[in-house]
Amino acid sequence: MSTDPFPTDRPAVVTCGLPYANGDLHIGHLRGYIGADTFNRALGTLGQQSAYVCGSDMHGTPVAVNAEKEGIDPEEFALRWHEQYKETFPQFGIDFDNYGHTHDRTNTELTREIVTSLEKNGHIYEKTIQVAYDPDADQYLPDRYVEGICPYCGEHARGDECDEGCQRHLEPGEIKEPVSSITGNGATYCEREHKFFRVSEFADYLTDFLDGLEGTSNARNQPRQWIEDGLQDWCITRDMEWGIDYPSETDGEDQLVLYVWVDAPIEYIASTKQYSERVGTDTYNWETVWKNDGDIVHIIGRDIIQHHAIFWPAMLEGTGYNAPRAIAATGFITIDGKGLSTSRNRAIWANEYLEEGFHPDLLRYYLTTTGGLQQDVDFTWTAFQEKINGELVGTVGNFWYRSLLFAYRNYEGTPDADVSEEVRERIEDAIAAFREAVNEYDIRAVGLTATRLAQFGNEYIQRNEPWKLTDEKPAAAAQVIRDCVQIAKAVGVLLEPVAPGKAQLLWEQLGEDGDITETQLEAALAAPPESFAEPGELFEKLEDDRVNALEAKLEAKIEAATESSDGSEKSDESEDTTNTDTHLEPLLEERISFDEFQALDIRVGEITAAEGIDGADDLVRLEVDIGFETRQVVAGIKQLHDLERLPGTKCILLVNMEPAALFGVESNGMILAAGEEADLLTTHGEAGVGTKIR
């Protein structure tokens, strides 16, 4: 793995987490694919050879369960979604060099080859385990066929992941109180032989791997913790029919298929191979990338970090493939500050956005420049409008149009002059910022580089007032406009990764030939064509009444979904990038430093007494033992807790809160609680009274 900055002289591949072929695409999916597409385009702008590959994830229990519901074959079901995705992605400018699927021949063969090789290298063993079984349906219950309680955090969980709690991957047999999702009956456990991948023996390798890994910090930090906690071997087979058969088993009756998370990431390689075979290995060689010396960049949702930063690199290492150079994990999307929920229709669907007639670049710009890759992004139509009107219409579009129109009317194109030193330097700065942003996997900064340059352009034209110069100082006027046309061209080059469609339009208006996608950074400083036609406006203002109508529409559809779902929650939650809770407050954008956090003295305490305060409906006087002393604290939890049961409970107390008096009672600390119901925070281990939270 290399740490030379991009562009390198090696081929790169950029991948994005595979969509489950299981339901309509929405803004939560698009965010990842657009982010990865922007990154890949930006690499191209730097001059890096790169392929952007992906494919549909056809296997796994979500697909099997939903196909069964519709009474059709899982392959037919998954292929239908696959075809839809293939059509949808290009409509958002998401330009995959290859888009395959995990059930195709390339991936099936490669998966069997890799598993066979893992087995040969001694990384796989057989073990008898307990698997959930539904006696009524006479069926084993892998993964999402079973639900129950997470053994780590106690939250309700799916058979293969703690989706509502600690986000851990769950192994077969781990889930407590298993319930069959086929019949709703309690499941039993029975013994079965399964194949295990010895992930535990890769702990040292993975520690080193993570130390050198680029991308977002969450993709390194969480896995480090998991390694520290001790890696479990990984069950890689399932008792079901839909999937890729385990290579060395031939017995029809007891045939095991590979767990979906074995063949899913292998599609990254398979898809690269298909691309390579199509363009020819002289142009792009998949084996160079995956086996010799290439730069592999994975962009994923943050709920699948474990699969990509632990299992996947261990599989690659165990079979002699290259390790990824970077893993960038995206945050969640919220809608109006609340968790995106497909069952409640609190979502912006891909086709819905397109049907509104909006240009894909507007959404691309919004998603990339609002939160980058790692941050959560909140979508509201109002914020969308502010972004579009403020930055794309007001800054970028305004600068483009006024510069080119002025140039066209006075010079019928680019005035004859050299670019001034000031403007050349400003463009060079923008190029440097762009290069740095790509190397930091900061697509937000990538997108904003162009906007900031356009902002400078507006200031430049305002400051120099060329319209006052044309008569008396024609050379000075020509100089200013020459500079502005150059800035406009540079803005186009730098905006292309985020807004390729609009950048291409600008390119054509400037009289440039060819595809702006093929241009590289040098083009930002190359001379524009001498003549061009009258320009048109590139962006359109989004009016208030349109936004009001969109908001009303969103509200109405959420309401309709809530009514029709009849209170039954989460029944069809199937998305891997969504956050299903409603009523969540938006995340704060502003970050605090570690020092600021350290300034909060938060301790484990134990409530020793609790009594209501006379005359106050909600308030309780608590005595909390914090080891050194006992604090008196007033808390607004009277209606929400049974006071008699509080003494003896461990709690978490902010002890250096300024004292305050409430109803004449001094409160000397603040007890921490979650949400409207004042769910009191506590510890789950042995942390003693007085222990500092850090």
Ligand SMILES: [Zn+2]
């Ligand atoms: Zn959990």
